[in-house]
Amino acid sequence: MAQRPSTTRRIVLAAQAVGLPTRDTFRVEEAALPALTVGQVLTRTLYCSADPGTRSRLSPGASYAPPLRIGDPIDGFAIGEVIESANSRFSVGDIVATGGGWAEHAIFPGRGYIQKVPHRRLPLSYWIGVLGVPGMTAWFGLKRVAMLKPGDRVLVTSAAGPVGATAAQVARSLGASRVVGTASGGDKAAWLHDVARLDAVIDYKTTPDLVADLKGACPDGYDVLFDNVGNAMIDSVIPLLRPGGRIVISGQLAEYNAAAGRVPGIVNTRYFIASRLRMEGLVVFDDLKGFPAAQEELGGMIESGHVNVREHRYRGLEAAPQAFIDLFTDSAFGRRIVEVSAEAGLGQAQ
Numbered sequence: 001m002a003q004r005p006s007t008t009r010r011i012v013l014a015a016q017a018v019g020l021p022t023r024d025t026f027r028v029e030e031a032a033l034p035a036l037t038v039g040q041v042l043t044r045t046l047y048c049s050a051d052p053g054t055r056s057r058l059s060p061g062a063s064y065a066p067p068l069r070i071g072d073p074i075d076g077f078a079i080g081e082v083i084e085s086a087n088s089r090f091s092v093g094d095i096v097a098t099g100g101g102w103a104e105h106a107i108f109p110g111r112g113y114i115q116k117v118p119h120r121r122l123p124l125s126y127w128i129g130v131l132g133v134p135g136m137t138a139w140f141g142l143k144r145v146a147m148l149k150p151g152d153r154v155l156v157t158s159a160a161g162p163v164g165a166t167a168a169q170v171a172r173s174l175g176a177s178r179v180v181g182t183a184s185g186g187d188k189a190a191w192l193h194d195v196a197r198l199d200a201v202i203d204y205k206t207t208p209d210l211v212a213d214l215k216g217a218c219p220d221g222y223d224v225l226f227d228n229v230g231n232a233m234i235d236s237v238i239p240l241l242r243p244g245g246r247i248v249i250s251g252q253l254a255e256y257n258a259a260a261g262r263v264p265g266i267v268n269t270r271y272f273i274a275s276r277l278r279m280e281g282l283v284v285f286d287d288l289k290g291f292p293a294a295q296e297e298l299g300g301m302i303e304s305g306h307v308n309v310r311e312h313r314y315r316g317l318e319a320a321p322q323a324f325i326d327l328f329t330d331s332a333f334g335r336r337i338v339e340v341s342a343e344a345g346l347g348q349a350q
């Protein structure tokens with residue numbers, strides 16, 4: 001077996017982002033891998049992901065996680081092989097999903113997010129995608145926050161992204177009577193129609209009348225808005241919600257790069273009274289204890305073909321910043337997965 005590495009390469013914050021992040025926001029550095037202390041685990045990264053939520057940490061501002069400082073490693077989600085363990089729960093050779101971030105090796109510090117991948121029936125990358133945080137956000141957003149009921153009419157924004165596509169398909173599997181999505185571009189619309197089997201897809205970028213299109217796609221109104229994009233969209237949809245309607249605040253893709261003070265407000269609050277509406281956000285880690293059962297059920301939906309998964313892959317650690325920037329600029333879609341090192345070497349290489 002190869003020697004344990006004493007250093008690794010990782011990506012750190014080079015400059016705080018103003019507006020859209022650029023390649024100069026990040027840099028690659030060599031970092032030491034010190035001896036493990038009790039509870040720690042050393043992993044070799046196989047895959048890491050580009051997550052929109054990282055944007056809120058690249059500049060100062062309100063977020064549920066503190067902003068990164070210059071020189072801090074970018075701590076996204078990763079799938080790794082355990083190559084050294086000082087933690088009785090993990091053995092060399094285990095495959096784990098962690099917050100190990102954009103690095104060729106990572107040390108799990110002993111507490112925080114780590115989950116052993118329980119089986120190999122599905123691609124390993126799914127455990128940082130549809131069976132990881134994005135999928136769990138869709139799952140608990142629908143089940144716990146929206147309290148989805150059979151027959152509900154559901155609107156999902158950024159419907160072609162990993163959270164949105166999972167939410168739309170899970171909603172259908174759980175008995176929604178109509179599922180509508182917003183997405184930009186013909187390729188996404190085609191996939192959402194033909195593969196994910198949504199009832200209607202609206203291109204919010206090209207439509208001359210978004211509200212008319214949203215109404216036309218579901219004339220009786222929506223019971224649930226699963227929103228990934230932010231206030232302007234929510235405000236447009238509020239008047240279209242049926243009595244007892246629920247809004248799930250999952251994310252704010254349209255607002256992450258906005259200058260302070262330039263985020264639109266929500267004005268249609270009067271509908272909350274007459275229609276008894278409810279709006280609630282979620283931080284998916286609040287539902288961590290429920291992940292294994294949800295992953296089992298959602299995994300079954302994938303294996304039976306009821307939930308389809310799309311990935312967009314990048315090769316090599318250096319590609320992680322571009323994968324992240326592309327979230328906001330590129331028309332490709334699906335979970336953005338960076339292949340950091342080969343699965344082929346599992347159990348051998350370090």
Ligand SMILES: NC(=O)c1ccc[n+]([C@@H]2O[C@H](COP(=O)([O-])OP(=O)(O)OC[C@H]3O[C@@H](n4cnc5c(N)ncnc54)[C@H](OP(=O)(O)O)[C@@H]3O)[C@@H](O)[C@H]2O)c1
Nearest residue numbers: 053137158161162163183184228250251252254282283284
């Ligand atoms: N609450 C939680 O615990 C939690 C956990 C994980 C993720 N999230 C959130 O869930 C949301 C979706 O995440 P994801 O990983 O599935 O990402 P995603 O939807 O794939 O994000 C990329 C997509 O966002 C859309 N987008 C980018 N800029 C936009 C803009 N200015 N206006 C509207 N849409 C824009 C684009 O699709 P279109 O142009 O087709 O819309 C783009 O393809 C994010 O907001 C993320 O932060 C929340």
